[in-house]
Amino acid sequence: MSVFDLQPGFPPHQVATPCQDDPELFFPAGSGYYVAPARAVALCGSCPVFFACREFGVVHADEGGVWGGLTQPQRRRARARRMGVAS
C-alpha cells in the first residue's frame, strides 16, 4: 500500500514524486519488511514532498515499504519515541 492509497489527494496533482515512476520499488506488494530500501531511500531525498510524506508515514503507515525515506522499522521506532516508549 502506498502513500497515495492511504492519503487521497496526496501529493497534489502537479507534484511529481520519484515513487510515482516506480511504485514497486517503494511499496512492494505484500512485504512486511523491505530488505533493500537503499535506492528508494536515496530517491526520497530528492522528493518535493519528502517532509510531508515522512510525517504522514510516521503517524499513519504501518505497512512495509519506504515512506519519506524511512523503512517500516524506522517509522515504528520514530512513532514509539514520540509516544515515549523506549525501543
Ligand code: SF4
Ligand atoms: S518521500 Fe518518497 S515515498 Fe514519499 S512521496 Fe516522495 S518519493 Fe514517494
